[in-house]
Amino acid sequence: xxxxxxxxxxxxPLQEEPEFFTLTVDGERVVDIDVRxxxxxxxxxxxxxxxxxxxxxFVIERICGICSTSHPxxxxxxxxxxxxxxxxxxxxxxxxxxxxxxRIHSHLLWLGLAGHFLGYNTVYMWAWKxxxxxxxxxxxxxxxxxxYAMFKPGGVRRDIKSGDIxxxxxxxxxxxxxxxxLKKAVIDDPVLHARTKGIGVLSKEDxxxxxxxxxxxxxxxxxxxxxxxxxxxxxxxxxxxMIVTQNGDVFDKAVVRxxxxxESIKIMKYCLLKLPKGEIDLNIKNIxxxxxxxxxxxxxxxxxxxxxxDGTNRPVRHKVRAPTFMNLPTYKATVVGETISDATIILAAxxxxxxxxxxxxxxxxxxxxLYNGEDLIKLSQEKTEKVRxxxx
Amino acid sequence: MRREEVLKDIRERFxxxxxxxxxKSPKRVYIEIKPDSxxxxxxxxxxxxxxxxxxxxxxxxxxxxxxxxxxxxEDINLLISFRVKLEKSKLEIDSLASVFExxxxxxxxxxxxxxxxxxxxxxxxxxxxxDNWPKGVYPLRRDYKEWDKKAIRDRGV
Numbered sequence: 001x002x003x004x005x006x007x008x009x010x011x012x013p014l015q016e017e018p019e020f021f022t023l024t025v026d027g028e029r030v031v032d033i034d035v036r037x038x039x040x041x042x043x044x045x046x047x048x049x050x051x052x053x054x055x056x057x058f059v060i061e062r063i064c065g066i067c068s069t070s071h072p073x074x075x076x077x078x079x080x081x082x083x084x085x086x087x088x089x090x091x092x093x094x095x096x097x098x099x100x101x102x103r104i105h106s107h108l109l110w111l112g113l114a115g116h117f118l119g120y121n122t123v124y125m126w127a128w129k130x131x132x133x134x135x136x137x138x139x140x141x142x143x144x145x146x147x148y149a150m151f152k153p154g155g156v157r158r159d160i161k162s163g164d165i166x167x168x169x170x171x172x173x174x175x176x177x178x179x180x181x182l183k184k185a186v187i188d189d190p191v192l193h194a195r196t197k198g199i200g201v202l203s204k205e206d207x208x209x210x211x212x213x214x215x216x217x218x219x220x221x222x223x224x225x226x227x228x229x230x231x232x233x234x235x236x237x238x239x240x241x242m243i244v245t246q247n248g249d250v251f252d253k254a255v256v257r258x259x260x261x262x263e264s265i266k267i268m269k270y271c272l273l274k275l276p277k278g279e280i281d282l283n284i285k286n287i288x289x290x291x292x293x294x295x296x297x298x299x300x301x302x303x304x305x306x307x308x309x310d311g312t313n314r315p316v317r318h319k320v321r322a323p324t325f326m327n328l329p330t331y332k333a334t335v336v337g338e339t340i341s342d343a344t345i346i347l348a349a350x351x352x353x354x355x356x357x358x359x360x361x362x363x364x365x366x367x368x369x370l371y372n373g374e375d376l377i378k379l380s381q382e383k384t385e386k387v388r389x390x391x392x
Numbered sequence: 393m394r395r396e397e398v399l400k401d402i403r404e405r406f407x408x409x410x411x412x413x414x415x416k417s418p419k420r421v422y423i424e425i426k427p428d429s430x431x432x433x434x435x436x437x438x439x440x441x442x443x444x445x446x447x448x449x450x451x452x453x454x455x456x457x458x459x460x461x462x463x464x465x466e467d468i469n470l471l472i473s474f475r476v477k478l479e480k481s482k483l484e485i486d487s488l489a490s491v492f493e494x495x496x497x498x499x500x501x502x503x504x505x506x507x508x509x510x511x512x513x514x515x516x517x518x519x520x521x522x523d524n525w526p527k528g529v530y531p532l533r534r535d536y537k538e539w540d541k542k543a544i545r546d547r548g549v
Contacts, residue, residue: 041520229464293420306462317452319450321446325497325498326494329494332493
């Protein structure tokens with residue numbers, strides 16, 4: 001049956017994780033859903049085995065353009081776990097700063113896209129404008145807007161200049177008022193309530209059963225965050241709150257992400273102000289035989305790396321697990337039973353790399369094709385418009 | 393439960409199944425178990441002790457095949473990896489997908505990349521590789537020799 005489906009919609013191999021969803025519908029209701037992934041499988045695990053430990057850091061960084069820090073972070077921690085060392089204090093602070101900056105821009109990116117899917121293009125514009133500020137901050141700190149190349153086993157590659165810090169803090173502070181406005185606009189909006197509350201609910205039991213991660217699990221009342229459960233970097237020194245909500249619907253997932261952005265700003269500022277002096281690199285020369293695990297909290301959930309070394313300069317096995325791998329299968333629990341016009345936002349709510357929705361086709365029970373990705377976004381936007389008119 | 397209690401509990405309950413325990417560091421423990429007991433052990437760890445399933449990683453260790461099932465105990469900051477070693481002549485193990493959904497995709501992945509059969513898995517279709525990938529070719533195995541571009545072209549992939 002899978003062979004008769006032609007992927008409709010623009011095909012962007014540049015965007016990560018293209019997925020193809022097949023929704024089987026009965027009238028308006030989704031009765032079954034299936035997904036096909038692997039269109040862009042690059043074999044990075046195999047590739048990493050052919051590189052040296054230092055080179056792998058760069059390959060791993062290119063797994064995802066949005067969470068380009070998370071993978072090197074988990075990988076370097078896995079390598080450090082093999083050796084059994086902790087990086088210098090200053091390196092820990094710098095790593096935390098970069099990781100949190102990435103979380104802010106990733107959550108804003110998602111918020112913008114979610115707004116777009118729902119027909120809230122103003123939210124989309126505002127969120128992405130704010131994201132630009134954060135990307136500028138990242139450029140000042142690391143020299144790059146994305147793919148920061150800051151990490152290496154044993155420390156960081158690049159120091160943060162103390163002269164840059166006041167300007168960076170000023171820039172971070174400047175986004176807080178707009179972010180607060182955006183938060184109010186999303187949390188208090190009756191149309192958004194009507195559109196996202198009670199939609200695509202992931203129950204607590206399902207979140208545990210699917211081993212869901214990150215905001216997807218925290219919105220369902222599962223208090224799970226590697227930063228709290230197994231602190232790395234300086235997360236155990238900073239005061240911050242884990243955001244947990246109970247309903248598991250699309251609205252709660254949005255709330256978790258917005259509030260987390262505020263926490264990230266708090267952590268980032270603390271680290272910049274308290275940045276200790278000292279070394280930034282351990283200058284690791286040899287990696288002994290053994291195995292190591294590194295897991296960290298990426299914007300979308302836990303990133304997990306398992307590295308095995310045989311004492312040479314290359315890993316013999318490098319297993320990479322991105323959070324979407326665990327979060328995506330929850331579609332089975334959330335989409336079935338909902339309407340077609342809600343399917344886009346439910347599938348977007350786990351924050352997969354969003355192109356999934358553009359690769360979606362809807363079939364009715366007899367197997368006839370009805371909509372493609374663009375139609376679905378339009379359908380979703382029209383529904384919001386209808387809700388809005390109804391409320392007036 | 394504290395870390396020592398968890399480890400003692402596992403050690404006593406699965407006395408017959410455990411082959412080796414490596415207490416690597418305060419946060420990491422590796423336990424080697426018999427392949428036949430993975431279902432029971434995983435069920436107890438996941439359902440009764442409430443650990444989170446991180447992922448499984450399959451490794452081709454040349455003389456045998458290994459699968460590591462990683463579980464996190466979130467409240468005590470401990471990550472236990474259960475290791476099973478499979479003979480290359482008999483690459484079969486019980487599926488965990490019916491115990492918890494989280495194991496569903498990774499078993500499909502290991503199945504196609506390393507060629508390990510998961511008994512009782514509900515849906516072992518291809519996950520990452522294209523549908524026309526040749527049978528019996530497993531890209532993550534050590535003996536995989538498909539780097540030759542011509543070979544790939546000839547196969548029509």
